[in-house]
Amino acid sequence: MTRNNFLMAATVVAAVFGLAFLVAPSQLVALYGVTLTPQSEVIGRIAGSVILGFAIVFWGARDGDAVEAMKAAMTGGLVANALDALILLHATVTGLLNGLGWLQVLINGALAVGFWYFTFGKGKTI
Template sequence: MKLKIFSIVWAVIYLSFGLGLLFIPIQLMAIFGVTLDSDGIMMARILGAALTAYGLTFWLNRNLPATDKAWHNLLLTSFIYNIVVIPIMLIAVLDGVTNAMGWMPFGQHIFLAATFGYFTFRN
């Protein structure tokens, strides 16, 4: 597996959700059966800004050599983030906070954790 290819995949995933939450939070969250009030819209946009920045980080670093120390730190923190989010998403789906579409981001976080973990701990 090539780090550059996965960096692009990660960028696309984070940018798509980040930009969606930033610019159309009500419509995006409605797909998952979540209704946002004004407080939720603000929080969704803050998360969207963070995910957009996260996606841009992967996009801008995609050409760095895999041996660069910055990669290890970015991959490790990304692995930890996704490991922490997995049970949060699972509880949200099982408690009915989201509809069945909530399994999609749950699965994405498992995919992200697995790929970040692979590149973090492969050596």
């Protein structure tokens, strides 16, 4: 197996599990005999966003091109942080998190903006 094929396989696995954790965390972990509370579903969805970010990184790194790998890492950071901000916003607004949830919304939102700016905006360096 080549590195390229390995990273493509890793992309598929990460994308499948990342999306499953994002969309249906309780149903996914129930397959393993675990029960989530509504609050722990938030953590499952955050894990899904991070795993999906890894899928983007793996895909971009598969050919060994440093510029593409950096762009994939930045895009993965953008996707993970933007999804986290949305997940945490929903959890805070619906009362699953206390007021400190707003701080996490701001942190992840600011990180998403930074990843976007340095990847696609005027601060683009790659």
